Amino acid sequence: MTLFTSIPDDMYTSSLAAVSRKVSDSTVRRLSHYLRVLELHGAGQGTVSSRHLAEHTGTTAAQVRKDLSIFGSFGKRGQGYEATELAGRLRRIMGLGLGWRVVLLGAGRIGSALFEYTDFRARGFDIVAVVDTDPEKVGRRLNGVEIFPPERLSETVREHDIQLAIIAVPANAAQEMVDAVVAAGVRGILNFAPRKIRVPAGVAVQSVNMVMDLEALSFKLSRADADPGPAE
Amino acid sequence: MTLFTSIPDDMYTSSLAAVSRKVSDSTVRRLSHYLRVLELHGAGQGTVSSRHLAEHTGTTAAQVRKDLSIFGSFGKRGQGYEATELAGRLRRIMGLGLGWRVVLLGAGRIGSALFEYTDFRARGFDIVAVVDTDPEKVGRRLNGVEIFPPERLSETVREHDIQLAIIAVPANAAQEMVDAVVAAGVRGILNFAPRKIRVPAGVAVQSVNMVMDLEALSFKLSRADADPGPAE
């Protein structure tokens, strides 16, 4: 945490080089958003301005420039950013397009839905193995991918050189699964179980909790009279 | 936005009374988390301390107290908070247990998974109608709930007195659906389409974007060497 107290600062090298500054969560989410806009809207070529990106992502031009400037300065003053170059840089910054290999834990309702969710694959996250405890499911195939029992987890992770796990098992089984998968060598976890999960340092966790989002909505609605402002 | 510049302050009345202070998103998420812990862990009765809640939700005791104090002071010094009372208060604060009536837009992969996602129902969000454009799906039933065509949307919303909509349609159809559903009278939207959607003031939106979460994970992983700290 107190690494890099004094920073070599100003590395105008490749964006692949680890920028040592702490990048905030909100910045990362916005980078992802910018990339989506670039791929979709600024699809052709030419340049795109911070204002354009801001308008399509619901933020301000200054915010966009601040976010991008963290990783170096590669805009053309008076013009904006070269769209394809920026997209490429963002992908490199975020480690996309490397073909992450993913194991899906839990082939229940959410699990299967996620498995067939084409956006994951489209963005370079390949679910190459599925694990489920249900003996009825084990051995069956999901779109060509075999379902393994938990006992074969670490073997599977090693064989397929898997780096990421998606946890889609019931809440009470989540921590156990996380421990197993981390022991097997996985370094990142996308958690769909509504529980705080614990991982050793060096393992990244990102939690998705849809009930929490619905409840946040309920909260906003309950006090809609007091505060009329909408937001993303 | 500039309503309530001077606040009547210190309303020790019911927590139902609109507290005029702005409550941050992170606070709302934490409240939801506290409630889940109370229901699960402090299931019996007795009192629960801020430290206990903090430990199970990955925050600090001071943070818990700050969050709760926004809505009045109802802890017992030296004891903590009475678990069932606190749970009830949180539910009231967040507008839960009122039985929100929800329409699901899109009966595709994500849509159907969400429909069968029991946690929504368990927490008082009832999907009472489903809408899909596919003529093959229209008329069929999902677990007893009929699938309507978009033309019958506003009629359906009115008939069932629906307050919330879940958007689970393809990204390019999302804004159109949102407009329709808002016109029909819905005041809150849970959006699963990966697009910034626009709503008139007074309508609450909460977006869920799993690809963004995966990309955030990818980002963390890509720079795992620089920053070893794990988080929720």
Added chain:
DNA sequence: AGGTGTGAACACTTTCACAGCA
């Protein structure tokens, strides 16, 4: 002792505003 409620300090994020370059 043990635990709440809260002002004040601190840390982090966003916005402003403008110099600098094409």
Added chain:
DNA sequence: TGCTGTGAAAGTGTTCACACCT
């Protein structure tokens, strides 16, 4: 003129530390 890059200012959220109650 148009738009980037960035210090400085403003705004928000979190942590500290302690008075106060049981």
